[in-house]
Amino acid sequence: xxxxxxxxxxxxxIRTKADIKTELAVxxxxxxxxxxxxxxxxxxxxxxxxxxxxxxxxxxxxGCKVNEEKFEKSKSKxxxxxxxxxxxxxxxxxxxxxxxxHDICQDIYKKSNLREERVAQMVSDHDKQLxxxxxxxxxxxxxxxAKMKYSICxxxxxxxxxxxxxxxxxxxxx
Numbered sequence: 001x002x003x004x005x006x007x008x009x010x011x012x013x014i015r016t017k018a019d020i021k022t023e024l025a026v027x028x029x030x031x032x033x034x035x036x037x038x039x040x041x042x043x044x045x046x047x048x049x050x051x052x053x054x055x056x057x058x059x060x061x062x063g064c065k066v067n068e069e070k071f072e073k074s075k076s077k078x079x080x081x082x083x084x085x086x087x088x089x090x091x092x093x094x095x096x097x098x099x100x101x102h103d104i105c106q107d108i109y110k111k112s113n114l115r116e117e118r119v120a121q122m123v124s125d126h127d128k129q130l131x132x133x134x135x136x137x138x139x140x141x142x143x144x145x146a147k148m149k150y151s152i153c154x155x156x157x158x159x160x161x162x163x164x165x166x167x168x169x170x171x172x173x174x
Contacts (some may be wrong), residue, residue: 119167126163130156 133152137145
């Protein structure tokens with residue numbers, strides 16, 4: 001039994017050593033982290049270079065010239081872009097105007113044809129009804145028939161006058 005107790009003691013010793021190593025490693029990592037944080041918080045003072053007025057002026061002038069060149073290039077590019085946009089916009093405007101005009105013309109054409117067809121149909125229907133009423137009067141006696149024919153013709157004349165005024169000679173549309 002002596003051997004097993006020695007093995008157990010050895011394994012416990014190994015475990016304790018491993019635990020100690022782990023704790024030391026964790027503590028080492030914490031210390032390194034705090035050191036890095038403290039270094040990051042410290043700001044190095046900015047070292048200003050002594051300014052040579054001649055070289056500073058030259059670099060400033062060069063910078064100005066470069067910016068002027070960039071401005072001229074962008075100005076010409078922008079002008080060409082603006083011209084292109086204006087031509088595209090005017091073309092689009094023209095196509096929209098043409099489409100609207102075309103649609104309005106089609107609408108007017110349809111309505112005027114429909115109106116003419118409607119008026120012709122109304123006149124045709126009125127004529128049929130007049131002829132039917134005239135046939136009915138033939139069965140009446142002569143005097144009553146003549147009186148009835150006169151009133152029918154008078155009504156038809158007023159109806160035709162109304163149609164002519166309203167639909168044939170530019171009266172108000174439907």
